[in-house]
Amino acid sequence: MRMVAATVAYDGTNFYGYQGQRNVRTVQGEFEKALQKIFKEKVLSHGAGRTDTGVHSYGQTIAFKVPNDNMTIQNIKDALNSVLPSDIYIRNLEQVEKNFNPRFMAKKRIYHYYLYTKKDPDIFLRNRVWWFPYDLDIDKMRKAARHFEGEKDFSSFKSGNDERNPVRQIDRVRIIRMSKNIILIRVEGVSFLRRMVRNIVGTLTKVGTGTWTPEIVREIIEAKDRSKAPASAPPEGLYFYKILF
Amino acid sequence: MRMVAATVAYDGTNFYGYQGQRNVRTVQGEFEKALQKIFKEKVLSHGAGRTDTGVHSYGQTIAFKVPNDNMTIQNIKDALNSVLPSDIYIRNLEQVEKNFNPRFMAKKRIYHYYLYTKKDPDIFLRNRVWWFPYDLDIDKMRKAARHFEGEKDFSSFKSGNDERNPVRQIDRVRIIRMSKNIILIRVEGVSFLRRMVRNIVGTLTKVGTGTWTPEIVREIIEAKDRSKAPASAPPEGLYFYKILF
Structure with a gap:
């Protein structure tokens, strides 16, 4: 399993902050919806920091494990960007060490x-x-x-x-x-x-x-x-x- | 009755264009709602041109007759800006000739x-x-x-x-x-x-x-x-x- 890190820009205006919560639109929630759409299974993600309602990001880093081996990093980036809403965009995606955790590292x-x-x-x-x-x-x-x-x-x-x-x-x-x-x-x-x-x-x-x-x-x-x-x-x-x- | 001309900026993203239409959000519709709120009666407005859905304005000119004589031009501008939605803003308001029509002039x-x-x-x-x-x-x-x-x-x-x-x-x-x-x-x-x-x-x-x-x-x-x-x-x-x- 590959671990990857995404550098993610988002316009915080229409999100109730970064962190996933039930019943409200969050960046993490929308990001994990996109992961599920592409990989056809639930994939957990880990961000480098929480941002509050209305706060934007140019460089939030979100790490996740890729559950398959048949897509290149570029394919994954393009596929996710094509299903993410217009206020979230993956600027960069790269493979990182298996134990990578953006919050603690x-x-x-x-x-x-x-x-x-x-x-x-x-x-x-x-x-x-x-x-x-x-x-x-x-x-x-x-x-x-x-x-x-x-x-x-x-x-x-x-x-x-x-x-x-x-x-x-x-x-x-x-x-x-x-x-x-x-x-x-x-x-x-x-x-x-x-x-x-x-x-x-x-x-x-x-x-x-x-x-x-x-x-x-x-x-x-x-x-x-x-x-x-x-x-x-x-x-x-x-x-x-x-x-x- | 004073005739006034407003120089109006708007972000067209969330409007179905400039011209008033029933049941959809338009710039003219929101502008006339604000006029009604301030003057407590229906006031008609005349724009210099129609803009389509999603098109923005920095200098649209909208003329209307002021139905009372007890507010200064500055008061009217401030009052309207305080009730207009956040995607419309009157940049300038001034008194003009009684027969002013921005579309034809x-x-x-x-x-x-x-x-x-x-x-x-x-x-x-x-x-x-x-x-x-x-x-x-x-x-x-x-x-x-x-x-x-x-x-x-x-x-x-x-x-x-x-x-x-x-x-x-x-x-x-x-x-x-x-x-x-x-x-x-x-x-x-x-x-x-x-x-x-x-x-x-x-x-x-x-x-x-x-x-x-x-x-x-x-x-x-x-x-x-x-x-x-x-x-x-x-x-x-x-x-x-x-x-x-």
Whole structure:
């Protein structure tokens, strides 16, 4: 039996998140439906990370065992893409070691978050970016971003229902002006708590608008108290961009 | 009574075209629902042109009479945008002359058509561009485009059910490479037959891939026979971009 890893893009708008659940449309659910259609049997899949409702992916990695030996990797990729719905697409498929597990073997996860700062909304970018029509001070945001880097207790930046170890390693937070009205926040780390990236983005925008100073971020982290950090940024600006193994 | 003109953007994906029809979701239908909500009475609207199912707009102009005198133009714009669905947005609203009719007073209509030529599709651009994964010879397309310019009988490029005068004036057809994989075809004219822009784009791609020479376009126009031209380009790449009055 071959183990394969798929690099999967999806538009999160019409999914109740990545993880399979009964009675709602999820990425994993649709992916396993496609696997069943092609292989005529139930095939389990394993993703590198869960994404919430409305969150997109450019590089989610999904591994599964191929139950037959009579299709090439290219055949499998093409067959799956032909039956997957139009909001999921396998960008790459390759054979990997038999024990490959994307969740436990990911060495680095990279998220992208897009802000659109024009005064008027662009309906063609709705569900793709966070429309945040305010002037942002990029230099201040970069100063604030430094405080997130390193191994820290991110209790102030997790979702209330995430009971895992709150200590996480963030390698880098970059703020990049893509164009006059589009700002990209790129967050690189080993693994993340639920809602952590969106909570970091929410905090950075508070600094960008001048509501908070960059130094307050250090205090919020040290407080280890979710109530000290501002509301999460909305899901539509977030992309699970890339995973390094 | 004030007459006003709205410049309206919409994402055509989930509409059965612009023009109001019973029992289906149309742009005009949703727009008039919003008018009724704000003004508490039925208000008729007049658009500058019909767009087909799946075709987008950046600059459709819709005129209507304001049935009260107690709201400013800015109030009306904000109120309508707050009740319109998320795939319609009024970009501008201004008072115009009492006899303004966008359909009959338009001096120039500009359409944009986007082609995406990368080998792999981009799911975030689906419904926004035509994914056409082939190499295109831009110089040949530009040569072919010249044949469309001027006042001509466009019978070969109309929809079968359009019984209007087939003589139309096209001022300019430009082919612009926006980036490595995105090509914009910009068509400027006074008025257009149904499906005319999409039929022109379909023909230009046949030239771009080398299937036809640029000179064949002149022969197709002269034939005045719809069966001589190729299939229409799909609706998702087309934008009703701008109207000059």
